[in-house]
Amino acid sequence: MIAFFVKRFFQAVVVMFVISLISFSIQDNLGDPLRELVGQAVSEEERQALRDEMGLNDPFLVQYVRFASKALQGDLGDSYFFKQPAFDVIMKKLPATLELVFGATVIIVLFSVPIGVYSAINPQSWFSKTVMGLSIIGISVPVFLTAIGLIYLFAIELNWLPSYGRGETTQVWGVWETGLFSADGLKHLILPSFTLASIMLPLFIRLIRSEMMEVLQSEYVKFAWAKGISPRRIYFLHALKNTMLPVITVGGVQIGTMVAYTILTETVFQWPGMGFLFLEAVNRVDTPLIVAYLIIVGAIFVVTNTFVDLIYGLVNPTVKLAGRK
Amino acid sequence: MPLLEVSNLEVCFGLRSGAVKALRDVSFTLERGERLGVVGESGAGKSVLGFSILNLLSRPGHISAGSVRFEGKDLATLAPEELRSIRGNRISMIFQDPMMTLNPVLTIGVQMVECLKAHRKISTKDATYIALQKLKQVQMPSPETRLEQYPHELSGGMRQRIVIAIGLLLDPDIIIADEPTTALDVTIQAEIMDLMLNLCEQNNVALILITHDLGVVSQVSQRMLVMYAGRIIEQGPTKEIINDAQHPYTQGLMNALPQMAIPGQKLNQIKGTMPPLQRIPKGCSFNPRCEYVLEVCKHNLPAFTQSGNCQVACHLVAELNQEKLLVKEV
Numbered sequence: 001m002i003a004f005f006v007k008r009f010f011q012a013v014v015v016m017f018v019i020s021l022i023s024f025s026i027q028d029n030l031g032d033p034l035r036e037l038v039g040q041a042v043s044e045e046e047r048q049a050l051r052d053e054m055g056l057n058d059p060f061l062v063q064y065v066r067f068a069s070k071a072l073q074g075d076l077g078d079s080y081f082f083k084q085p086a087f088d089v090i091m092k093k094l095p096a097t098l099e100l101v102f103g104a105t106v107i108i109v110l111f112s113v114p115i116g117v118y119s120a121i122n123p124q125s126w127f128s129k130t131v132m133g134l135s136i137i138g139i140s141v142p143v144f145l146t147a148i149g150l151i152y153l154f155a156i157e158l159n160w161l162p163s164y165g166r167g168e169t170t171q172v173w174g175v176w177e178t179g180l181f182s183a184d185g186l187k188h189l190i191l192p193s194f195t196l197a198s199i200m201l202p203l204f205i206r207l208i209r210s211e212m213m214e215v216l217q218s219e220y221v222k223f224a225w226a227k228g229i230s231p232r233r234i235y236f237l238h239a240l241k242n243t244m245l246p247v248i249t250v251g252g253v254q255i256g257t258m259v260a261y262t263i264l265t266e267t268v269f270q271w272p273g274m275g276f277l278f279l280e281a282v283n284r285v286d287t288p289l290i291v292a293y294l295i296i297v298g299a300i301f302v303v304t305n306t307f308v309d310l311i312y313g314l315v316n317p318t319v320k321l322a323g324r325k
Numbered sequence: 326m327p328l329l330e331v332s333n334l335e336v337c338f339g340l341r342s343g344a345v346k347a348l349r350d351v352s353f354t355l356e357r358g359e360r361l362g363v364v365g366e367s368g369a370g371k372s373v374l375g376f377s378i379l380n381l382l383s384r385p386g387h388i389s390a391g392s393v394r395f396e397g398k399d400l401a402t403l404a405p406e407e408l409r410s411i412r413g414n415r416i417s418m419i420f421q422d423p424m425m426t427l428n429p430v431l432t433i434g435v436q437m438v439e440c441l442k443a444h445r446k447i448s449t450k451d452a453t454y455i456a457l458q459k460l461k462q463v464q465m466p467s468p469e470t471r472l473e474q475y476p477h478e479l480s481g482g483m484r485q486r487i488v489i490a491i492g493l494l495l496d497p498d499i500i501i502a503d504e505p506t507t508a509l510d511v512t513i514q515a516e517i518m519d520l521m522l523n524l525c526e527q528n529n530v531a532l533i534l535i536t537h538d539l540g541v542v543s544q545v546s547q548r549m550l551v552m553y554a555g556r557i558i559e560q561g562p563t564k565e566i567i568n569d570a571q572h573p574y575t576q577g578l579m580n581a582l583p584q585m586a587i588p589g590q591k592l593n594q595i596k597g598t599m600p601p602l603q604r605i606p607k608g609c610s611f612n613p614r615c616e617y618v619l620e621v622c623k624h625n626l627p628a629f630t631q632s633g634n635c636q637v638a639c640h641l642v643a644e645l646n647q648e649k650l651l652v653k654e655v
Binding site: 315 | 413
C-alpha cells in the first residue's frame with residue numbers, strides 16, 4: 001500500500017516536472033506580459049529595465065531553474081495581475097471548479113448506469129434505439145452550443161434556473177466556499193453541470209451498453225442463468241460488476257479531462273472557477289498563473305487516476321495492489 | 326412416466342438470411358438415475374440440445390416446436406419464474422470450459438451460496454456449510470480456503486470441480502454435462518470423469534453427458550444418442566451401439582477410432598464433412614457421405630426402425646430388417 005503511494009507520488013512529480021517544462025517553454029510565445037502589465041505610457045528603456053528586474057531576459061535554463069527551485073518549496077510565483085501568489089489565486093477558485101466537476105460526475109453516474117444497463121438488456125426496444133440516436137447528437141454538439149441552448153430554454157424561456165454565476169455560497173470549515181449547501185447555490189449548479197456532463201454522458205451510456213452486451217453473452221452469465229439466479233442479481237451483480245471494470249478505467253481519465261473542459265463551460269456561465277480564471281490569464285499573458293494552472297491540473301489528473309486505480313483494485317480481484325494479499 | 330421426456334423438439338435460429346433449424350424432431354426419454362450419452366460431430370446440435378432442455382438458448386435461438394416434459398411440466402412453455410425454480414435446483418448444468426464458467430469478480434463462496442439462496446430459504450451460515458460439504462464431496466483440497474478465493478486463483482481442474490460442486494448443491498434430479506472434460510488436461514480428464522460418474526451413482530442423479538469422446542460414453546453411459554445435422558440418427562443401449570452399430574454414420578465413427586486402426590496404416594475416416602445447417606440435403610441428411618447410399622436415401626427421410634434394442638433412422642437398415650423378416654416367414 002505504502003509502496004503504491006510512494007510510486008504514485010514520484011509519478012506525480014515526474015508528470016508535474018514535464019508539464020512545468022512544457023508550459024514554461026511556451027510562455028515566450030504567449031505574448032508580452034509587459035504590455036499588459038504597464039500599459040502604453042512606459043518607454044522602451046523602462047520596459048527593458050523592468051524585464052531585467054523580473055528576470056525575463058535571462059536564458060531559459062536560468063529562468064527555469066529559478067522557477068523550479070522556488071516551486072519545490074511550494075512557491076509557484078506571483079500572478080502579474082493579482083499581485084498575489086498564483087497558487088493562492090487558483091486555490092481560491094478551485095472549489096467552484098471541483099463542485100462543477102462533481103455535479104457533472106453525479107449526473108453522469110446517475111444517468112449513464114441505468115440507461116446503459118437498460119439498453120443493453122433490451123437492445124431492440126424503442127427507448128434504447130432513441131437513446132442511441134440521441135447520444136450521437138449529444139457527442140457531436142459542441143459544449144458551448146449545448147450551454148447556450150440550455151440557457152435559452154431554462155433561463156430565458158421558462159425562467160426556472162439562473163443563467164450565470166454561482167449564486168449564494170457558504171463557508172465550510174473556514175476554507176471551503178461552497179454552493180452545495182444552499183438552495184440558490186444548487187440551482188446555479190444545475191445548468192453548468194448538465195452542460196459539462198453533456199459530452200461525457202452519451203459516451204458513458206454507449207460504453208456501458210456495449211460492455212454490458214458483451215458481458216451478457218459470456219459463459220459465466222449463461223451459467224448464472226443455469227443456476228436459477230434471479231434476473232436482478234444477474235444483471236446488477238454478475239454482469240454489472242464486470243461491465244464496470246473498463247468503465248472505471250475510462251471514467252477516471254474522463255473526469256480528469258472534464259477539469260479541462262470546464263474552461264468552456266465556466267466561460268459561458270461566468271462560473272468563477274479556475275477554468276474561467278485560466279482563460280482570463282491567457283488574455284492578460286499572466287504567465288505565472290498559466291504555468292501554475294497547468295501544473296495544478298496535472299496534479300489533479302494524477303490524483304484522480306490514483307483514486308481510480310485504487311477503486312479498480314477493489315472491484316477487480318485479479319489486480320493486486322493496495323495491500324490485498 | 327419417465328423423469329424427462331423430450332418429444333419432437335425443434336430449435337430454430339432466426340437469422341437475417343432466414344431461419345435455421347439446429348434441431349429437428351428430436352425425441353428421447355430419460356429415467357431417474359439413468360446416464361445418457363449424446364455424441365456427434367461439432368455442429369451436430371449436441372450443445373443446443375443441452376441448452377434447450379433448460380430453455381437456456383440465447384437469442385436468436387428458440388424452441389419452435391415440440392416439448393420438454395420434466396415430471397409432466399413442459400419446460401418449453403413454462404413461465405420464467407417457474408423455470409427458474411427448476412434451473413440449478415432440479416436440473417443443473419456443467420459447462421464445457423471451467424475457465425469461463427465462473428464469474429471472475431465474485432468469490433467461490435458467493436457463487437455457491439447465492440445458488441442455494443436462490444432456491445431455498447436458508448441462512449448464509451447454513452448455505453456455507455452445505456457448500457463446504459459439496460466441496461468435500463468433489464474432493465477439493467482445503468475447501469475452507471477455496472470459499473474465500475476467486476476463480477483466477479484456481480487451476481482448471483479445480484474450477485471444474487467447483488462447477489460440479491455447484492451442479493450438485495441442491496441435489497438435482499438431472500445433471501446436463503456439456504463436454505465437461507474437453508477443456509481440461511488429459512491427466513485431469515479421467516479424474517474428473519470418474520468423479521462425476523461416482524457422484525451421480527451415489528446420489529442417484531440422472532446424467533446427460535454431451536461429448537464427442539466415444540470412449541467416455543462407452544464407460545459412463547447406459548444409453549446413448551447419436552446425432553447428425555440436428556437429428557438423432559441412432560439411439561439405444563450404449564453396449565449394443567458400441568459393439569454393433571447399425572447406422573452407417575455410427576459405424577464410420579467407430580471405425581475412425583484410433584483403437585480400430587491397424588498400426589502403420591492411415592486412420593479410417595468418414596469422407597466429406599457435415600453439411601452446414603442451411604444446406605442440409607434432401608432425404609437422409611447423411612446420404613452424400615454414405616458408402617451404402619440407395620436411391621431412396623436421396624428423396625425420403627428415413628423413419629426409425631427397431632433393430633434389437635436400438636432405433637435407427639436408416640433406409641438400408643430398414644430394408645435389411647424387411648429381408649430378414651421375409652426369410653423367417655419363408
